[in-house]
Amino acid sequence: MTRVVVADDQAVVRAGFAAILDAAPDLEVVGAAADGRELVDLVAAQQPDVAVVDVRMPVLDGIEATRLLVAHHPATRVLVLTTFDLDEYVYDALRAGASGFLLKDVPASRLVESVRLVADGSMLLGPTVTRRLVEDFAGxxxxxxxxxxxxxxxxxxxxxxxxxxxxxxxxxxxxxxxxxxxxxxxxxxxxxxxxxxxxxxxxxxxxxxxxxxxxxxxxxxxxxxx
Missing domain, CATH: 1.10.10.10 (Winged helix-like DNA-binding domain superfamily/Winged helix DNA-binding domain)
Incomplete structure (x- = not known):
């Protein structure tokens, strides 16, 4: 069983993601957080396998929360979800140590499979991200x-x-x-x-x-x- 936490400042989105993931037979949602600070505390308490993290959150944004999780809880892999398909978020998330980056409009089945892949140790990037990452890195x-x-x-x-x-x-x-x-x-x-x-x-x-x-x-x- 893969243990998962979800962090998003919008209650409806947070509950929706949690419900989708918890419905999968091999995934268990063990907590949800409304901001980055809650997320860091939640991961410290639950030690999940995967954290599904929104970028734009109050108190502590998803990028900084990811940096803290990678530094202090390396066993928890981070999958970043955002509404905004902007390069800065992609690069900031990956530089912070995230294992994956997806837009929030992914189908439910893709979200579930993405969590499984990240938990398995795979790197997960949405379409076009790898090429842009390489081009950015070269510069x-x-x-x-x-x-x-x-x-x-x-x-x-x-x-x-x-x-x-x-x-x-x-x-x-x-x-x-x-x-x-x-x-x-x-x-x-x-x-x-x-x-x-x-x-x-x-x-x-x-x-x-x-x-x-x-x-x-x-x-x-x-x-x-x-």
Whole structure:
């Protein structure tokens, strides 16, 4: 059972998301918060697997709340939901350590599946986000990037690890990577963990960036991978 908390300053939205997620047989909503500070306290008390977090909240916004959760409760993965499809929110959320970013108008089934994917350790980005993230990253000062040796270190990966990294960079979940490469999900997770270690990447987002920087995969001309 995956334990989930929901944070949104609108009571109707908060209750709606909670009801949708709690109706899934493998998800359990263990709490809801109306602002970022309540969310941080709730996660400290409940230690959920996933926090579904709105960006615009009073007291403490979702981005800052995400930073605090990642710093103090790293076992809780954060899925950011917002009404606003603005690059600044995407980048701020991912830089803060969020594992996924979706708009609030996603279908109920997609929301449920997204929570499952994030809980499983997958990186989840909506359409076009990956390409924009890579383009934005390329324009950042070197000090804001992961270790510059990460791209060079791709040469240290085994052929199978390279295949897994390329698939992850295309936005595939662990299950999808396994199906494509005919390996089990635990094996995929093992390869991802080893690639993160070898490349000096903090998370799957940086892993994707390293793959794009090295030319292992390239942004699609008309949209993103996710």
């Amino acid at each position: 950042r000062p070197a000090a804001d990037r992961p270790d510059g040796a990460a791209a060079i270190a791709l040469a240290t990966l085994t052929p199978r690890e390279t295949e897994v990294v390329a698939a992850v960079a295309r936005g595939l979940s662990n299950a999808e990577v396994g199906a494509e490469l005919f390996i089990t999900e635990p094996t995929v997770k093992s390869h991802v963990s080893e690639a993160l270690r070898k490349l000096g990447c903090r998370d799957r987002v940086q892993l994707v960036i390293a793959a794009y920087e090295a030319g292992l995969v390239r942004p699609a001309a008309g949209g993103g991978t996710g």
